[in-house]
Amino acid sequence: MAFPIIPYIQEVTRLEWLRKFFFVKTAPLLTPPYFRGFPELTGKTCTHALFCMMACPAPGAIDVIRTPGGWQPRIHMGHCIRCGLCVEACPNGVLTSGRILESMFYDNTRLSFSFRIDVNTDLCMGCGNCAVACPVNKLIDAQMSHGGRASTDELLLKVSEGKCHVLHVEKCTGCKTCENHCPNEAIRVSRLLEAVHGQEEEV
Amino acid sequence: MSILQSVKNLVRSKSIHVAYVDVGSCNGCDIEVLACLSPRYDIEQYGIYVHNNPREADILLVIGAYTPGWEEKLHTLWEKIPDPKVAIAVGNCPISGCLFNRPHTLVDPPVSKHIPIAAEVPGCPPRPTEILAAVLSVAPLVFKDYEVAKR
The missing domain is CATH 3.30.70.20 (Alpha-Beta Plaits)
Incomplete structure (x- = not known):
């Protein structure tokens, strides 16, 4: 019997090992910045073109309201499905989500609308x-x-x-x-x- | 606080039993709840166990836009869960109906019309980390010192 039972027992009776076995948890998973989250404002000026509302597939997920600082899109959580179409549709880059804007810039793509x-x-x-x-x-x-x-x-x-x-x-x-x-x-x-x-x- | 209460607090913080019910969704959120069980997210290390039996559950995860077939069943199911209990709406559907809430559809969201909802996780579907964070943040609020708060 070449099975090393003694070193095995020594290993599992180490205090350090026991503490790890019973108490260590995996690190909390952080959401990477390149995940598409709920769209956020970039601070650029909204011109009330309403392309975001037209592109949005979810009812009631986005609207554009008039604030003292000008027009501003507003995302409604519980309605938004994080598809990122409003980010792609906006001609002014008012919204951002994940790396949609970067990939649109590198791939040189945009959305075209017809009705x-x-x-x-x-x-x-x-x-x-x-x-x-x-x-x-x-x-x-x-x-x-x-x-x-x-x-x-x-x-x-x-x-x-x-x-x-x-x-x-x-x-x-x-x-x-x-x-x-x-x-x-x-x-x-x-x-x-x-x-x-x-x-x-x-x- | 009595010793019994502190023992109860300790036990309840380490053993949260979850049942989930799909009241008419597209199965996207079900898959995300299932992903919480996987080794990557591993909810059992936080002491959350999925039994899917309302008689044993503390937390009910409600998924879906509430189709008419659930009209008498969901409330019965909620009654079956022993106190202390809490319901969490997972995904956009139980909150607003999301894409299904259109004219000429039969869904009847939000679910909070039918059973009391304590927390809502927006997203279509929400990420497993978000579901996990919701369960972990709502559980101590309800289960800690439950008997003291009830009195």
Whole structure:
């Protein structure tokens, strides 16, 4: 028997070993700084572009409020899923989370937005609430009458022949005001997020 | 403080029994709770044991956005846990419903409408370290000197 029983017993009866065996715990695990946490403010100026709210997949997770120091995005814990899309979407780099901003800088990527407006013609009753509420329409034709009828065709939304028609979908900013004002849930705004590589001019 | 109370405090600080219940989640938070048991996070070194039996439990981890199937069951389950007891909401779903809380869905968050929730761990899913920190920070608040506080 070459089994070294004596050194083994000597080892386990050492006070130091016994203390380690019964009392030592593994070190508390620290969250590394490169983990994506809840987005934090970097201190840059928010311009109220609201791209963060448009990109956010979780309902009620982010909003932009007016503070005495200017606009400021606010993250709601319990709603935020830490996906980091608001960090990527922000054109000004107001938010930061993990190393999203660094990797976006090195990889030269950004998010591009486009929007699609679907009008369910079966549900639409041509009330024109959407066209009147639309802030883009308001900039183009401030004189738009109630009912959404107008003389110009440069508008985003316009009511003609009793139905709402989408004329220039490329002017949409994705604010979903029309969707919120529709009494029939007939209009739906969907956003198409696309990760693109390279500068804005090249695309 | 009596000697009996100090003995109780000592025992309760070293033996926290946890049951977890999934009231309709995507299983993401279940996996994170399970990861707490793994050697990397190792909750048993802090004296936290997972039995998943409400009759033995001190802490109930509630996971999920509360689907209608749990309407009569969750409160019954909460009643089965002997005092002192505490419920912790793990993840966004029991706090707000998160992604499931949309129009035309059947979920009924928050869970604090149905049973008293003592602590909430936000995240989708929360990290195992955050779950562990929540359990360890809420347990002494409730279990230490429980009989004195009740009186």
